[in-house]
Amino acid sequence: KRSSPLFSNSSSEVQLVDSFEKPEWDNKKALTFRFVAYDVEGTLTKEVIDDIWSHVVDQVTAIGAQVR
Secondary structure (H helix, E strand, C coil): CEECCCCCCEEEEEEEEEEEECHHHCCCEEEEEEEEEEECCECCCHHHHHHHHHHHHHHHHHCCCCCC
């Protein structure tokens, strides 16, 4: 759990849920993560959730991963 740099009252948690590999994938694997974001002072709006998700996708793709 950590505070989100995007929004002062929001926090997030990330957990690795599953990992899968195939020999023909050449050093690649499929990872499933659970991402939980919440605001300690109220309900997150769709706009805030979309901004958080966009930030997560940007961070993941910046390290060369693919989001599916």
